[in-house]
Amino acid sequence: MGTKLEKSLSKLSSSKRPLLMTHVVVGYPSLEESIELVQVMADAGAAFVELQIPFSDPIADGPTIMGACEEAIKRGTTPADCMKAIETLSSKVEIPLLFMSYYNMVLNFPNFVDSAKSAGCEGLIVPDISPGESKDSFFEECKHHKLPVVPLVSPVTSEERMGKIASHSKLAPFVYCVSTTGTTGARDKLPAELPQYLEKVKSNFNLPRALGFGISEPKHIDSLENHAEIAIVGSAVIDLIAKSKNPKKDLEAFILSLVG
Amino acid sequence: MTVQSKNSRESSENYSADEFGYYGEYGGRYAPEVLIPALEELENVFIEAKSDASFLSDLESAQKNYIGRPTPLTFLENLSSKLGGAKIYLKNEGLAHTGAHKINHCVGQILLAKRMGKKRIIAETGAGQHGLATASVCARFGMDCHVYMGARDADRQRPNVFWMETLGAQVIPVEHGGKRLKDAVNAAIKDWITNVRDSHYLLGSCLGPHPFPEINRYFQEVVGREIRQQTQTHEGKSPDYIIACVGGGSNAIGAFSEFLAEESVGLIGVEAGGEGEELGSHAARFQGGRIGVVEGYKSYWLQNSDGQIADTSSISAGLDYAGIGPLHALLHDKKRVRYTSATDIEVLEAVKTLAQTEGILSALESAHALVEAIKLAPTLDKSKVIVVNLSGRGEKDLFILGRHLSSDSFREFVARYADELKEL
Numbered sequence: 001m002g003t004k005l006e007k008s009l010s011k012l013s014s015s016k017r018p019l020l021m022t023h024v025v026v027g028y029p030s031l032e033e034s035i036e037l038v039q040v041m042a043d044a045g046a047a048f049v050e051l052q053i054p055f056s057d058p059i060a061d062g063p064t065i066m067g068a069c070e071e072a073i074k075r076g077t078t079p080a081d082c083m084k085a086i087e088t089l090s091s092k093v094e095i096p097l098l099f100m101s102y103y104n105m106v107l108n109f110p111n112f113v114d115s116a117k118s119a120g121c122e123g124l125i126v127p128d129i130s131p132g133e134s135k136d137s138f139f140e141e142c143k144h145h146k147l148p149v150v151p152l153v154s155p156v157t158s159e160e161r162m163g164k165i166a167s168h169s170k171l172a173p174f175v176y177c178v179s180t181t182g183t184t185g186a187r188d189k190l191p192a193e194l195p196q197y198l199e200k201v202k203s204n205f206n207l208p209r210a211l212g213f214g215i216s217e218p219k220h221i222d223s224l225e226n227h228a229e230i231a232i233v234g235s236a237v238i239d240l241i242a243k244s245k246n247p248k249k250d251l252e253a254f255i256l257s258l259v260g
Numbered sequence: 261m262t263v264q265s266k267n268s269r270e271s272s273e274n275y276s277a278d279e280f281g282y283y284g285e286y287g288g289r290y291a292p293e294v295l296i297p298a299l300e301e302l303e304n305v306f307i308e309a310k311s312d313a314s315f316l317s318d319l320e321s322a323q324k325n326y327i328g329r330p331t332p333l334t335f336l337e338n339l340s341s342k343l344g345g346a347k348i349y350l351k352n353e354g355l356a357h358t359g360a361h362k363i364n365h366c367v368g369q370i371l372l373a374k375r376m377g378k379k380r381i382i383a384e385t386g387a388g389q390h391g392l393a394t395a396s397v398c399a400r401f402g403m404d405c406h407v408y409m410g411a412r413d414a415d416r417q418r419p420n421v422f423w424m425e426t427l428g429a430q431v432i433p434v435e436h437g438g439k440r441l442k443d444a445v446n447a448a449i450k451d452w453i454t455n456v457r458d459s460h461y462l463l464g465s466c467l468g469p470h471p472f473p474e475i476n477r478y479f480q481e482v483v484g485r486e487i488r489q490q491t492q493t494h495e496g497k498s499p500d501y502i503i504a505c506v507g508g509g510s511n512a513i514g515a516f517s518e519f520l521a522e523e524s525v526g527l528i529g530v531e532a533g534g535e536g537e538e539l540g541s542h543a544a545r546f547q548g549g550r551i552g553v554v555e556g557y558k559s560y561w562l563q564n565s566d567g568q569i570a571d572t573s574s575i576s577a578g579l580d581y582a583g584i585g586p587l588h589a590l591l592h593d594k595k596r597v598r599y600t601s602a603t604d605i606e607v608l609e610a611v612k613t614l615a616q617t618e619g620i621l622s623a624l625e626s627a628h629a630l631v632e633a634i635k636l637a638p639t640l641d642k643s644k645v646i647v648v649n650l651s652g653r654g655e656k657d658l659f660i661l662g663r664h665l666s667s668d669s670f671r672e673f674v675a676r677y678a679d680e681l682k683e684l
Contacts, residue, residue, distance in 0.1 A: 056568040108567030154294035
């Protein structure tokens with residue numbers, strides 16, 4: 001028996017359609033509801049869920065997620081609440097849960113890496129720190145505690161740099177491919193040059209490709225077959241939760257449509 | 261032209277950033293992956309430009325003929341004799357074109373942007389002085405200029421918004437967070453993330469991800485070199501103290517950098533003490549700030565116990581910022597610079613004092629440094645020399661001073677003028 005992460009990743013070989021990773025901001029719309037929403041996502045077929053620890057200054061996030069973070073903080077959500085949430089959820093759901101946040105949240109929480117690992121977190125996404133560039137012990141700690149860090153690449157990342165990032169990311173479960181230059185947020189269309197970009201990623205990383213930023217509809221995911229192994233839907237889910245009168249029911253239907 | 265000091269105690273510590281952009285443990289490049297190539301390009305172009313004679317000659321020419329360098333070092337004879345101690349000199353960056361030291365790095369960075377072939381410029385601004393300087397160099401070099409400004413700051417520094425727009429810049433008020441400088445930096449970074457292929461982020465202080473702190477330091481160091489030369493001319497020695505206000509910290513770095521290795525020169529940075537000592541009532545990062553990583557760099561940040569960035573408060577928009585340039589964090593830890601703070605009330609008093617004793621209008625930001633000089637001078641011998649870096653002039657603060665200092669006639673005029681405008 002491997003980890004939940006290994007189990008989810010093992011489905012990749014049998015699935016042509018990209019697996020789905022969804023996103024919640026812990027504490028939005030409320031702490032309890034965000035926990036329930038993860039359960040709904042897991043039951044409806046999401047293969048991974050990233051739980052965002054809300055931070056006051058989320059530099060890579062667009063208005064939707066930024067607003068959700070602001071709201072969650074206003075409601076008093078703390079990083080300790082997020083640790084508890086992932087602990088509760090990891091005993092309930094069969095899919096791997098990852099933490100996404102900014103480095104200040106990691107830096108300020110005592111023994112963040114160890115605590116996250118012990119609470120059942122199976123991976124970290126921290127967009128404002130890159131391996132091989134910082135003096136922090138963060139990447140060594142993650143290695144020590146066997147908590148993988150997901151590397152990120154963007155359409156402006158050179159192949160040389162991809163190679164460098166790949167050499168630091170041998171234990172990563174997948175590579176997070178940012179679809180476009182821009183912040184997070186639902187978009188109508190994916191960039192036309194995606195296939196070439198994702199081909200470059202494939203030839204530089206020996207990892208499944210997870211594409212995120214802008215994916216908001218089932219047809220986006222259809223178009224990713226053969227180009228990406230995982231599709232990440234974040235802001236679109238939060239937009240839906242914000243608008244919906246019956247978030248759990250609407251979310252379930254949306255996830256089912258994305259899973260296809 | 262730099263006068264080498266003969267009797268300075270040279271220290272081996274030059275406080276330069278290492279290859280990853282760290283000053284000790286501070287600084288670094290904590291940026292989203294999408295910005296890394298642009299930061300690398302900027303770093304390479306900067307390194308190349310520094311050893312290119314034609315770049316250096318363009319820079320020198322712009323410093324002399326556009327900015328109006330050197331700015332004067334003015335002896336404050338009346339104030340010094342009134343206080344009865346050390347001699348106080350003012351390095352008057354307020355007389356630089358656009359009214360503050362910000363133009364020094366704007367001229368430098370616009371030359372770098374041109375070299376990179378960028379046509380679109382993004383900037384953040386607090387007091388509006390960096391925005392004004394950016395808008396000016398963009399007009400001169402034919403670049404498209406977008407300035408982000410916290411909505412609160414855009415209101416309280418309205419004259420600068422007007423001038424930026426007159427110069428052709430688009431000023432975008434930022435409605436997030438505390439609607440201050442930190443939020444403007446956030447918004448500017450997001451614009452850069454989106455438009456990174458064709459835009460240069462003309463960051464306005466010695467902060468942000470590497471190489472920005474080193475780039476702005478390089479272009480601001482001219483201030484310290486002039487201070488050395490001018491103090492030598494007036495007094496035949498180096499200053500005993502240099503005092504500068506510290507928001508992000510660019511004017512202070514500019515004034516201090518030349519003297520960091522000369523330990524006999526006392527360096528004092530003055531933060532915004534705002535209205536009180538509680539978190540949220542001031543912007544004194546060395547009074548309750550903790551190490552954090554925000555907006556691309558590691559430094560002291562005012563934050564709550566969870567690591568959420570705190571609100572700040574200061575009468576001066578330019579110092580009203582929760583973080584501080586990373587070199588200041590190192591200079592603080594090494595005790596090379598002493599950091600203190602001045603309250604809003606002290607600052608207003610200092611503006612009035614300088615105006616009435618010397619006929620010079622100080623920006624609210626720079627008046628923080630004056631407060632400290634006024635406290636320090638009487639405690640020192642008459643042979644001692646203090647240089648205050650007056651980073652900017654005060655005209656931009658018309659409406660703030662109009663509220664706090666004026667007689668009723670100014671308020672009556674504003675009300676009457678508002679009525680007239682409504683009828684237009």
